Structure formats: structure tokens, C-alpha cells
Amino acid sequence: MNVVAGVLAGEIAAGARLIRWLEDTDPRGRSALAELFGRTGRAQLIGVTGPPGAGKSTLVDALVGECRRRERKVAVIAVDPTSPFSGGAILGDRVRMQRHATDGGVFIRSMASRGEFGGLARATYDAALVMDAMGYDPVIVETVGVGQDEVEIATLAHTTVVVSVPGLGDEIQAIKAGVLETGQVFVINKADRPGVEELRRQLELMLHLRAQGAAPDDWAPPLLSTVATRGEGVSALLDAVFEHGRYLTAANRFAPRLGARSERVLLAEFGAGCVRRLLDTSRSDAALAELLDAVRGGRIDPYSAVARLLESTTIATAAS
Ligand SMILES: Nc1nc2c(ncn2[C@@H]2O[C@H](COP(=O)(O)OP(=O)(O)OP(=O)(O)O)[C@@H](O)[C@H]2O)c(=O)[nH]1
Ligand SMILES: [Mg+2]
Numbered sequence: 001m002n003v004v005a006g007v008l009a010g011e012i013a014a015g016a017r018l019i020r021w022l023e024d025t026d027p028r029g030r031s032a033l034a035e036l037f038g039r040t041g042r043a044q045l046i047g048v049t050g051p052p053g054a055g056k057s058t059l060v061d062a063l064v065g066e067c068r069r070r071e072r073k074v075a076v077i078a079v080d081p082t083s084p085f086s087g088g089a090i091l092g093d094r095v096r097m098q099r100h101a102t103d104g105g106v107f108i109r110s111m112a113s114r115g116e117f118g119g120l121a122r123a124t125y126d127a128a129l130v131m132d133a134m135g136y137d138p139v140i141v142e143t144v145g146v147g148q149d150e151v152e153i154a155t156l157a158h159t160t161v162v163v164s165v166p167g168l169g170d171e172i173q174a175i176k177a178g179v180l181e182t183g184q185v186f187v188i189n190k191a192d193r194p195g196v197e198e199l200r201r202q203l204e205l206m207l208h209l210r211a212q213g214a215a216p217d218d219w220a221p222p223l224l225s226t227v228a229t230r231g232e233g234v235s236a237l238l239d240a241v242f243e244h245g246r247y248l249t250a251a252n253r254f255a256p257r258l259g260a261r262s263e264r265v266l267l268a269e270f271g272a273g274c275v276r277r278l279l280d281t282s283r284s285d286a287a288l289a290e291l292l293d294a295v296r297g298g299r300i301d302p303y304s305a306v307a308r309l310l311e312s313t314t315i316a317t318a319a320s
Pocket of ligand 1: 054227229
């Protein structure tokens with residue numbers, strides 16, 4: 001099977017294989033992606049984030065159902081909650097998502113947390129590109145809003161849906177600040193629970209404060225409520241999300257979102273590549289090996305060592 005042709009034809013097996021290659025940093029993945037890249041940039045990437053147990057998966061599942069009713073091909077990236085904050089829920093997610101398992105218009109992928117910093121964000125970016133090239137639109141990414149990786153992923157999305165729930169105490173505190181400031185659609189899930197009014201007041205205040213620093217043509221984030229388990233409010237939520245997609249397109253901000261993301265990937269990958277090369281070089285370069293040894297031995301602080309590296313010709317050769 002030609003993977004590129006398969007992905008462009010929307011074949012799930014081809015897409016799954018390419019995503020696996022990319023996760024494993026198999027060189028075939030990068031070259032296939034290079035061929036596909038021109039066919040990306042169409043899908044609206046929707047991040048769904050919020051505290052553990054907020055009902056994100058239930059909500060995503062309901063959004064998938066709503067997309068299918070509207071005859072949209074929809075993909076989901078579920079970031080495996082391997083963090084201690086939310087153990088165990090992924091199994092439930094899988095069971096719930098099973099009802100879409102035989103529907104070719106739905107493509108669901110789980111991503112496990114990577115050891116390296118930012119690895120999860122990159123794997124998500126890669127998978128989203130593949131799904132986009134396969135013709136899925138929207139692509140929904142579910143993340144638990146607790147870590148830096150999650151904020152990274154939220155900033156990857158065209159539209160970030162911030163889910164909060166009543167009854168956690170200081171609800172606003174449970175949402176990562178970066179996400180609160182950048183979210184485009186706010187939703188109170190579990191609106192069948194007590195405490196909805198208090199939470200609504202908190203969120204309205206936050207949005208009010210945010211609006212004071214906004215330009216007149218900036219998007220005004222709506223505040224909605226849902227009962228995901230019963231599908232209530234889900235259609236209105238999807239409307240709001242698509243409305244934001246149209247806003248971005250009209251304001252010429254749709255493509256730049258992904259472009260900015262690609263630029264960050266470039267810089268991160270370039271940095272990692274330089275470090276790899278530097279370490280390789282250190283095997284044959286005595287001065288460099290000595291400097292690394294001095295840092296390990298505590299004879300020089302790492303910042304001074306970096307300054308020395310940047311001045312030396314070694315790094316210039318290593319990076320070229
Ligand atoms: N009462 C009520 N319960 C809900 C609602 N939405 C989800 N739940 C329940 O809340 C629990 C957690 O739902 P999940 O969808 O797994 O939540 P999550 O945010 O994906 O959880 P993690 O991925 O572990 O962070 C489940 O038992 C759901 O049935 C709702 O609107 N009302
Ligand atoms: Mg979940």
C-alpha cells in the first residue's frame with residue numbers, strides 16, 4: 001500500500017500507519033508528510049480542555065455524534081491521561097467511543113504522553129496534519145488542562161473549548177491560566193449539577209475583564225452550558241465552534257494559526273537537532289568534550305558554558 005495515496009484517499013489504515021511512523025520518528029513518516037503537506041491546512045482544529053473529570057470525553061463523544069448528524073467527517077485525538085491527575089479514564093473513553101468504531105466518517109487516535117518535553121504536543125501536531133490531509137474536518141483534540149503540554153496543545157488549535165464544571169470549589173483555579181486567557185469558547189458542563197450560577201458569575205467576570213483589553217474586532221468568547229451525558233447544549237456548542245472558524249477565516253486568521261504552530265515546531269526541532277549534532281561532535285572534539293565534562297564536574301556553571309559554546313567555532317560547525 002502506498003501510504004501517501006492511501007492517506008489522500010482517506011483510508012484509515014494508511015492514516016494510522018503514517019501516524020505511527022511519525023510517532024516512532026521513522027524516516028518514512030517525515031518523507032510522506034512532506035508529500036502531504038500541501039494538502040493540509042483545511043481542517044479546523046478544535047482543542048477541548050478542562051480539569052480532570054469535567055466531562056471532556058463525554059462532550060467530545062457528543063460533538064462527534066453531532067458532526068455526523070451534519071454529515072461532517074470528524075477526527076479525534078485523545079491525549080492519554082497517563083498523568084497522576086486523571087488515571088484510568090481512558091478505558092472508559094475507549095468504551096464510549098466504540099459506538100463510532102465502525103463509522104468510516106470518524107477517526108479516533110489516542111496519544112500517550114512522551115518522556116521528552118513537548119513530545120506530546122509534537123505528536124498531536126503530526127497526527128492532526130495527517131487527519132487533515134485525509135479530509136477530516138474538524139479535528140478535535142481532548143486534553144486534560146493541567147500541564148504545560150496541554151497548554152501547548154491548546155495553542156495549536158484554531159478554537160479552544162474550555163470546559164469547566166460546578167462544584168469543584170474554586171472552579172476558575174482549576175483551569176490553567178494560559179488556557180483561560182486564550183480560550184475562544186467557554187462551556188459549563190454538568191449544568192445539571194448545583195453551583196452552576198456561581199460558576200457562571202465567575203466566568204462572566206473573567207470574560208468581562210478579558211473584554212476590557214480586547215480590540216473592537218476581536219472575537220468575543222461565548223459562554224455556554226451543556227449536559228454532555230444527555231446531549232443537551234451540544235448542538236449550540238458546535239454552532240459556536242464553527243462560528244469561530246468562520247470568524248477566523250473572515251479575519252484571515254485561519255491559516256496563520258497553523259503557520260505559527262509550524263514555526264514553533266521548526267524552532268523546537270532545529271534546537272533538538274543542533275543539540276544532537278553537538279553531542280555527536282563531542283565524541284571527536286576534545287575541547288567540546290572537556291567543556292561538557294567541566295559542566296558535569298561542577299567546575300563551570302551551565303550558563304557560562306553555553307556562552308562559551310555559542311562563541312566557539314565548534315557549535316557553528318556542529319550546526320551546519
Ligand atoms: N451529571 C453529569 N455527569 C456528567 C456530565 N458529563 C459527563 N459526566 C460524567 O462525568 C464523568 C467523567 O466524564 P468524562 O467524560 O470521562 O470526563 P473527562 O473530562 O474526559 O475526564 P478525564 O479525561 O479523566 O479528565 C463520567 O462519569 C460522566 O458520565 C454531565 O453533563 N452531567
Ligand atoms: Mg477524558
